[in-house]
Amino acid sequence: MRPPTPRLVLSVTLAALASPAAHAACALKDVFPSGVYTYRMSGPSPSTYTTTNAARSNSVTSTTTVAGTTTSMTWACTAKGLTGTMSTGGKDNLTTTSSAFLPPLNVWRPGYSWKSDQNVNMGGGITAKSTSVNKIVKRESVKVPAGTFTAWRLDTTSTMTMTLPGSSAPKTTTIKSSVWYAPGTGMIRSENSGVTTELVKVKR
Numbered sequence: 490m491r492p493p494t495p496r497l498v499l500s501v502t503l504a505a506l507a508s509p510a511a512h513a514a515c516a517l518k519d520v521f522p523s524g525v526y527t528y529r530m531s532g533p534s535p536s537t538y539t540t541t542n543a544a545r546s547n548s549v550t551s552t553t554t555v556a557g558t559t560t561s562m563t564w565a566c567t568a569k570g571l572t573g574t575m576s577t578g579g580k581d582n583l584t585t586t587s588s589a590f591l592p593p594l595n596v597w598r599p600g601y602s603w604k605s606d607q608n609v610n611m612g613g614g615i616t617a618k619s620t621s622v623n624k625i626v627k628r629e630s631v632k633v634p635a636g637t638f639t640a641w642r643l644d645t646t647s648t649m650t651m652t653l654p655g656s657s658a659p660k661t662t663t664i665k666s667s668v669w670y671a672p673g674t675g676m677i678r679s680e681n682s683g684v685t686t687e688l689v690k691v692k693r
Contacts, residue, residue, distance in 0.1 A: 532684035614654035638671035
């Protein structure tokens with residue numbers, strides 16, 4: 490079996506992690522505002538990356554550059570939920586469909602939870618399905634390199650089943666993550682699988 494390329498795996502991972510923020514973009518721009526954001530990732534392979542968000546009335550395009558690879562994802566609101574198309578500049582294009590929305594920030598409260606489903610189809614023969622349980626934990630003061638923000642903490646547990654080319658046995662994994670959203674700024678911090686990502690700077 491030919492192993493998946495790092496770019497393919499990166500694309501699937503970005504799609505899964507971007508899903509909650511993309512849901513919010515349909516309801517409000519406070520969680521996914523326009524601008525250029527620089528993030529620093531700590532962990533086994535520390536790195537810095539930039540994300541450029543271009544929000545519109547019913548869609549958002551997010552372009553991320555990691556280690557020289559640029560990934561562009563556009564999410565659009567539809568009657569059935571969200572549809573997302575990701576492009577990595579090559580044949581590894583990815584199409585994602587999701588089925589849940591976040592409420593507007595003015596009704597966020599600790600304990601609010603919801604489920605979302607996601608299907609991913611990608612060039613290279615990789616398909617993935619995931620079910621996520623999302624929960625708003627609390628609002629707290631969070632200090633990151635870009636400053637100190639009052640942010641909402643959102644915890645997500647995702648169960649993802651991935652089918653790789655040439656494999657008859659799908660691989661299932663559970664991912665637990667925490668993301669902090671600051672109204673008017675967006676994501677300022679995330680923790681996922683031993684990797685912490687923090688906002689370093691933002692340019693409007």
